[in-house]
Amino acid sequence: MSQNIPLRNIDTNPESSRLMDKIHTRSFKGYFRRLRILGGALLFTLYFGTVWLTWGDRQAVFWDLSEKQFHIFGSTFWPQDLVLLSAILIICAFGLFFLTVLAGRVWCGYTCPQSVWTWIFMWAEKVTEGDRNQRIKLDRAPMTAGKFLKRTQKHTLWLLISLATAVTFVGYFTPIRELVSNLVTLEVGKMALFWVFFFTAATYINAGWLREKVCLHMCPYGRFQSSMLDQDSLVITYDAARGESRGPRKKGADYKSDGLGDCIDCQMCVQVCPTGIDIRDGLQMECIGCAACIDACDSVMDKMGYSTGLIRYTSERALEGRDLRIVRPRMLGYAVVLFAMFATFSWAIVSRPMLTLDIEKDRGLFRYNAEGHIENSYVLKILNKSQQSQSYEIGVSGVDGLHLSSAATGTVGAGERVELPVSVSVPPESLGSEVSTLNFHLQSVEDPAMKLVENSKFTGTIR
Ligand code: SF4
Ligand code: SF4
Known part of the structure; x- marks a missing residue:
């Protein structure tokens, strides 16, 4: 499929989340937000929890760089097993292709660490500085003691989350209990301290400041994902045939006779977007598939008494009034290859010589x-x-x-x-x-x- 990805100048839209070159995202509740929280919670639990597990007399998941061994529960891998690590990466990459062909950028929207940590940082922002409108007001206000206090609270919270993330990450390479104890007693080695500092700074900058810029300019996946989509891929789409022409109206008004569609042009879908785009402009490279705009629009549709789904997961084919095809030869081909790769890998793990x-x-x-x-x-x-x-x-x-x-x-x-x-x-x-x-x-x-x-x-x- 040749995907047309129109790029819009966001700054021309006065309601865009991107004001003063900064995105002020409105938080919104809904079904897909709950799914995102679930995905994020799963990733958080795995990331922060696994490092504390023990297996026998040592850390269950531990990359011992000095001994060149990787321990994962009851198994130990050596440099000779690096080919297995490469195989895992290939299987993950192929799994990502499969997922993209099936449902677009679901990985980016729900479980990518960059997205999950950005959502957490946004939560910290909301807790300390308030919701979207309060944050815009705060940004425009001159520096006062109150503004300074809020800023300090936000950055302290960001730094604490970053520090916890960094200590956990370094804890996969140096025993976590020892590391935490040494940090508390200020006896930590220079190398460990350097890496804790490095990953604290990396998390703080990535999730606090760079955010969507990482997805837009640094992540290669967003660049080539459009080449993987086909007419049957599920992507988040605005139903222009139903929504246009857009415009405000009173609840209960006979808007169809005025030539209006279902979109009331409330801009909620734009204000909740973490990358600051307008999904109504069509499929765009900047869309990370988080589905926040679906939640926002569904809530508006509910309030207006219209059926939900003006923005929804659908395929280009279904949008043209044809059947939605989830199972198709290309998907089956990917599934078979993925299964074969996984089976071969499992066999290689089980039969690897001890x-x-x-x-x-x-x-x-x-x-x-x-x-x-x-x-x-x-x-x-x-x-x-x-x-x-x-x-x-x-x-x-x-x-x-x-x-x-x-x-x-x-x-x-x-x-x-x-x-x-x-x-x-x-x-x-x-x-x-x-x-x-x-x-x-x-x-x-x-x-x-x-x-x-x-x-x-x-x-x-x-x-
Ligand atoms: S949230 Fe829905 S109704 Fe409001 S502008 Fe977006 S598409 Fe239109
Ligand atoms: S357009 Fe919708 S799905 Fe895409 S990033 Fe923005 S809010 Fe998320």
Whole structure:
């Protein structure tokens, strides 16, 4: 679908939320606001709550940068598992495409952290400085003791929310209990302090000052979302055929005979918009799909005694009077691919080896030992990714008469890595070529199913 995205000069509209180059959003109650609060509450609970959970004797979700390990509940991921992290990002990106094709920018409007934190900051603004009209009045008023006090309260609240956000974020990388205790006793390290300060400032600036500018100018998703929409995507739309021509009228008046549509031109949809646009101008890149304008307009329609839905979720096809098609080949295709990706990822997680073996061969070619056998040296790097200590056995195969000179058993602790120097020797007459393939077998004693074979080379001379 070629989406026409008309861009309007908002400042020409005297009722726009954007006054003095600042958006003064009117708060509004309604069904979609409740959904947004639910989405935000879920994100908040997950974000602020998860960091305090424990699993065994450590933090349940913890990215240990010094040990290069990522713990998530009972699982530990290592740098070798980075491919799984990439897979998660790809699945999330694809899930976002799927959601966009289905229902436009629902992610942006309901659960994107930028939106959620902006709504919270707006709430703090309302609590300290009042609703839209009071804030506009306050902005225009000269600085007085009262204005200064309100401003101080607002920025203090913003900074407290930012600080809590930053401490929580840093707490995913440094133990949260230790971090909070060190912050309270002023014993926190310089690095942790820097990151707490950095993320406090980032949250304060993003949600307090930049707000919709992040969505409009910094987020790439808003730029390419229009290319993902099709005629059947659900987007928030003003029904111009029903609403136009717009104009004020008395409640109960026979407005149709005056040539008016259902839009009473009250501007409520504009005043509640966090990006300061007028949805009646058509689908716009600035629309983050928050549905605040639906709540506002539905309430106006209720008061006027008209049916709701002048602004609603609908598709371009449905707006033209044709059927609303949610299930369609493109959606099914996306759903199948998404399911396949998720299933593959789940299988990769479940079947990922808990014991890994890296083999480093000594750079020297070979030597003869006291028995006259040809000997090669290796360093075996054994990594135990499981949550239990593992005893292991090592074996070698590939050439007749192989002999492992070092201890063939050992133990590696949970989540630990050991480096084991070993020598392998073979009678010279057994070698069929100067370079042979050597197999190292590693098997857990506690869990014999946990076993693997890795190859290396054995070098020598042929007699
Ligand atoms: S809220 Fe509804 S009635 Fe009021 S201006 Fe917007 S579209 Fe028209
Ligand atoms: S136009 Fe409506 S849905 Fe879009 S950002 Fe503004 S209020 Fe939200």
